[in-house]
Amino acid sequence: MNTSVVYTDNFQDISTEQAFQWEFYCERCGKAYQSTPKSSKVGAVGAKASQGLGGMFGGRLSKVASQGSSMLENTAGAKEKEKAFPAAVYEVQNRFNECPQCAQWVCDDDWNSQLGVCTQCAPMVAQGEGVCPSCNARTEPGAKFCPSCGGKLAGTAKCASCSTESPEGTKFCPECGNALT
Numbered sequence: 781m782n783t784s785v786v787y788t789d790n791f792q793d794i795s796t797e798q799a800f801q802w803e804f805y806c807e808r809c810g811k812a813y814q815s816t817p818k819s820s821k822v823g824a825v826g827a828k829a830s831q832g833l834g835g836m837f838g839g840r841l842s843k844v845a846s847q848g849s850s851m852l853e854n855t856a857g858a859k860e861k862e863k864a865f866p867a868a869v870y871e872v873q874n875r876f877n878e879c880p881q882c883a884q885w886v887c888d889d890d891w892n893s894q895l896g897v898c899t900q901c902a903p904m905v906a907q908g909e910g911v912c913p914s915c916n917a918r919t920e921p922g923a924k925f926c927p928s929c930g931g932k933l934a935g936t937a938k939c940a941s942c943s944t945e946s947p948e949g950t951k952f953c954p955e956c957g958n959a960l961t
Contacts, residue, residue: 783866787876787885800864806887815868881911
């Protein structure tokens with residue numbers, strides 16, 4: 781299976797002879813999300829052929845039919861499974877979110893939808909703390925440089941007239957129109 785799973789490295793194949801299915805785990809909390817089972821056409825055909833031949837001839841022919849069914853599943857079934865995997869990855873992806881602060885993928889249970897960040901970063905964002913865009917280290921409110929790597933952090937400009945804070949690079953105060961230096 782060549783499809784990569786961007787939102788987790790932790791997943792498990794829980795397919796049966798009748799259907800293909802995978803379970804994807806949140807790397808933060810461990811919660812599992814299952815894809816919808818996708819019926820295996822090869823498994824169904826093999827099982828019917830094996831039952832039919834076994835019922836008609838019984839005994840040794842039943843064993844031969846069963847072995848033939850297994851070989852069919854191993855070759856054609858593997859190709860069918862390989863095609864089903866990307867659909868399962870895509871189906872479950874909507875249960876995961878990538879945090880813009882720490883760049884980790886988390887499930888809906890670990891996501892603060894109001895702030896648009898993971899629950900681990902939410903307290904920092906709410907308190908005005910940030911995360912270094914270079915190394916993802918936590919930074920203090922108002923810091924201009926990262927304490928871990930020395931990278932420049934996005935700063936703010938404070939209006940001398942009304943004390944409104946604006947993003948760095950703003951030329952005029954959005955509150956009173958005063959020129960910012």
